Amino acid sequence: MTVEMQTAIPIAIEPKDERHNESYQALVWRRLKRSWTGMVGLILVGLLIFMAVFADFLSPVDPKATGVGFAPPQAISISDRDGNFVFPPRSYPLRETATLDPITFQPVIGPDYDNPQILGFLVKGAPYRLFGLIPAERHLFGTVDGSPVHLLGTDKFGRDVLSRIFYGSRISLMIALVVVSIVTVVGTTIGMASGYFGGRFDIWTQRIVELVLAFPQLPLYLALTSLIPVTAPTNVFLAFVIFVMSALGWAQMSREVRGKTLALARIDYVRAAMAIGATDRRIIFQHIFPNVMSHVIVAVTLAIPNVVLLESFLGFLGFAVKPPLMSWGLMLQDTATYSVIGSYPWILSPVAFVLITVFAFNALGDGLRDAVDPY
Structure with missing residues (x-):
């Protein structure tokens, strides 16, 4: 009697591919990573957005407080003047010495080794209001006794450069984000309407776009911003600068979206x-707009650094932001002469943050350019 043995044949089960259920946003994120x-x-x-939002908390010194003008950056040391290891780290306050600078004939600023400053985190300092509402006095870092520390030196009025950079990021990034938001909304709407309806509306709209693009922007910026009187409130001047940048920037976005x-x-x-x-409204916003959005997102990330550079340039010339507001461009006004740059190079610190901002948004835009088309 023969017993037939039935051998079970294993069946390879392929793992379920979950990617077919991914949304468009998930595909873009996977490609961006x-x-x-x-x-x-x-x-x-x-990090730049975090710095702008929490500038009060990050700033070790009140940005409006004055002291010794053009003081060099204070070094952080973990040893005393005899070379012995100390912890926590310390810095040394700056004071004028008897030595004169051979170029400017000003007293040279040097460290005061007799009065070390103990550094720490979450220390008490100048009071402020977090988000403009919550009273606080804790800062991310600073001196334990509350004395000022200038890690990037001071400007000609003795104001801390690092704290002013943190506060200046608010105005510089705010101008860029507001201008790009207005340019995106106006340019995208006009571009979609012009390309969809066509006919006479498209012809006349494109003539207006060409007229705006034909203007030399820099002389026009200087001419329009010079119309605001010097005694005008800072908010009015800032709003007018945003209006001028937006009025001259929407045309390029409109031309791209129209195509x-x-x-x-x-x-x-x-x-x-x-x-x-x-x-027509449903077709434009339900069918055309979602397909245009990928191009708009990339254009926005590439337009923000251009506005930051423009604001810095206009601020350097004195046409963007007026005191008591702070911006990176306004801080660069101290670098107008070569003698100042040669003697006090630390006042060029805002340039590094401008370059980081331009690189960050350009790198993000390049990554999004490839990620918005995952297929």
């Missing part, structure tokens, strides 16, 4: 929506 430049840009942009809309308006699903009687 593969770009190391895009991720570096994203991290730097996040994308002209191509999308001929796609089958758009023509099908027209055939079934969908309204």
